[in-house]
Every structure is written in C-alpha cells, then in structure tokens.
Amino acid sequence: MRNFTWLLISVLAFISFSCEKEEETVSTNNENSFTKTSPVTYLVKRVSQVETTIDNILDNTSYFKIKLPVEVTVNNQTLTVSNSYDYHAVEDIKETYNDDDDIVNFTFPIVLEFADFHTITVNNLSQYNAIISQCSDDSNYHEISCINFNYPITINNYDTENQIGNTVSIQNDIQLYNYMDDLLDSAVIGIAFPIQLTNSSGSSVTVNSNTELEDAINAVVNDCSTIIGTLDLDDVIVNGPWIVSYCYYDYNDETSYYNGYVFNFNSNGFSTAVKSSNSIDGEWHIENESSYQKLDLNFDGGELHDIETNWRVQEYTNTFIRLKHTNGNEVYYLNFVKQ
Numbered sequence: 001m002r003n004f005t006w007l008l009i010s011v012l013a014f015i016s017f018s019c020e021k022e023e024e025t026v027s028t029n030n031e032n033s034f035t036k037t038s039p040v041t042y043l044v045k046r047v048s049q050v051e052t053t054i055d056n057i058l059d060n061t062s063y064f065k066i067k068l069p070v071e072v073t074v075n076n077q078t079l080t081v082s083n084s085y086d087y088h089a090v091e092d093i094k095e096t097y098n099d100d101d102d103i104v105n106f107t108f109p110i111v112l113e114f115a116d117f118h119t120i121t122v123n124n125l126s127q128y129n130a131i132i133s134q135c136s137d138d139s140n141y142h143e144i145s146c147i148n149f150n151y152p153i154t155i156n157n158y159d160t161e162n163q164i165g166n167t168v169s170i171q172n173d174i175q176l177y178n179y180m181d182d183l184l185d186s187a188v189i190g191i192a193f194p195i196q197l198t199n200s201s202g203s204s205v206t207v208n209s210n211t212e213l214e215d216a217i218n219a220v221v222n223d224c225s226t227i228i229g230t231l232d233l234d235d236v237i238v239n240g241p242w243i244v245s246y247c248y249y250d251y252n253d254e255t256s257y258y259n260g261y262v263f264n265f266n267s268n269g270f271s272t273a274v275k276s277s278n279s280i281d282g283e284w285h286i287e288n289e290s291s292y293q294k295l296d297l298n299f300d301g302g303e304l305h306d307i308e309t310n311w312r313v314q315e316y317t318n319t320f321i322r323l324k325h326t327n328g329n330e331v332y333y334l335n336f337v338k339q
Helices: 005-010 039-048 086-096 125-132 173-181 210-218 233-237
Strands: 015-020 023-028 064-066 070-074 077-081 104-106 110-114 119-122 147-149 153-159 164-170 187-191 195-199 204-207 242-249 262-265 270-275 278-288 293-299 310-316 320-327 330-338
Touching (some): 039 147, 039 210, 119 125, 204 210, 233 278, 233 320
Antiparallel strands (some): 064 110, 070 077, 110 119, 147 195, 153 187, 242 262, 242 330, 262 270, 293 310, 320 330
C-alpha cells in the first residue's frame, strides 16, 4: 500500500492520512481547511471580486457593473457618470419627483464587468435586456471593498477524489477570485497562514487562521456598505417573501434541505414557512444588543428545528439577510434572499 505521509509534509500540512487494512482514510483539520461551499470561501470571494454592487443605482443588479464613463438619461436629464460620486447625482435626479419612471437609459455601447473580472461589450438595449433576463439571485455578488488582501498568498489544495495535492501562489484579486470560483467539489484547500490584509484606514491586519480571517472580514462589513440611505431590519424582513440561499452547519452545506420553502415574516411577529401544501407557523423577534442585532426564529414542529435559534445578524440589504450562530465550537450560518 502506498504511504501518503510525504504528501502531507511537503504539500498539505493541514491534511493527515492513515492507512489500515487496505483502506486509505483522509481526515482534515476543519479549523484551517475549507471547501468550495464553506462560509470563508464566500467571504474571500466577496473581498476579491469586482465591485459590482456600487453602481446598482444604474443597473439594479450586483451581477455586474457598468464600466465608467457612461452616458445615461434619467427622467429626461442626460449626464455623464465618470466616477462613483456621480452615482449620487443619478440618485438625486430619481428623488426629485414622485411621478416619473426613474428608469436609467444608457447610451450604447456600454461595457459590463462581472464579478470574475471578465467583460462584455453591449451594443444595444435588446442585447442588454437579454443579459438582464438571465440574472436572478445576486446575493453572492455583494462586494466587501473596505478590506484588501496583501499578496502573494499561498494556497494548498488537495483533491480528495484523485488524491492529488498541489500548492499555488496567488498574486492578485483576479487570481484569487477565480481560483475560489473554480474550485472542484472534491477539493479541500488551506491558506498558508499568517497572511495580512489592509483595511480602509490603511491599517494592516494579520490573521493566523480561518476563524481570524472570517472575523476580520465580518468586522468591517458594515463599513463597506454601498447602499444609499439607511435600512431598518424590522422593515426589511417583513418585505418578503424570502427563501434560504445558504445554510451551513457541522461543516456541511445543508442548503438543499430548505429548497422549496418560502418564508414570510409578518409585522405582528408571526411567520410562516410554506413548502408545496405544507405550511408551518412560527414566530420571529429582533433583539438589539450593544453592537449588533439578533434575530430569534421559532417554528412549530420539528421540520425547521435546525434554524430555530438566536441568530446574530451579520449583514442585510433590501434583498438579503446574512446570519450566524455560535454554540461552543460549532458555528452555523443562514442566509435569506428575497424571492
């Protein structure tokens, strides 16, 4: 039988191997290894992606951004949007009157830049509408732009299906986003810590583990908001319906279990979760802590038992809510997206 211990030492320090009775067992250190569907992967992609949410006042989607400069016409007023400050000028025009359509009309051609940095030149409205029609849930493409990775970063990769390991040096955001986006389902990866990030104030942040990396990113999420104006979670949550776009616990992606459930949260504190002809009643409540909010969810019966808890609110917009719950060494994640 082949002995894979040398691979552990030379390639993947975070993976260990043991062999007995003609079986090869692969065990991973869950603290500093992760997969394509792990929560930290989602956060790393949002830090390294193109800033696609910043211009939603123009295109109303986070799938892509419109490369500047671009000429637009809004409520019969034409202006050239040359930088991010001009987004507010578009917002001002939209808010001037309440009886206009607020539709942003582009002067073509325009260039769309997607989260993975690839671009498409769009020559007319028909072509643009065809692209828009393919966009649905864009909650995975909200950039976190007020913290940045310092490169290079070394990543170790182990393919559990083929038992092949390798190491790659990541040099920039383009490489990092696409590396994470292209991960195979069978890949287990680990960042070679420590690494450094730089926040919006120019301060350097050193992280030594997946947990520290996740905490560093989550700590600045509220400072990164690209939403114009203010939002209240009490108002956002009742403006459903909502579906579960991500659920992760016990180191497993459990999102598929909630496929088909549609959640509504009423202003009286009651809620319903409906799947086909099955309707489950529940209750919800928001608690305001000193520096964060908690969303308490409860449902009748046992079908939704795993999401019944006090969730710490990590982030929310008009279209998605990101939650986290910690119980000892166990960490759970739940994301709702507006249907």
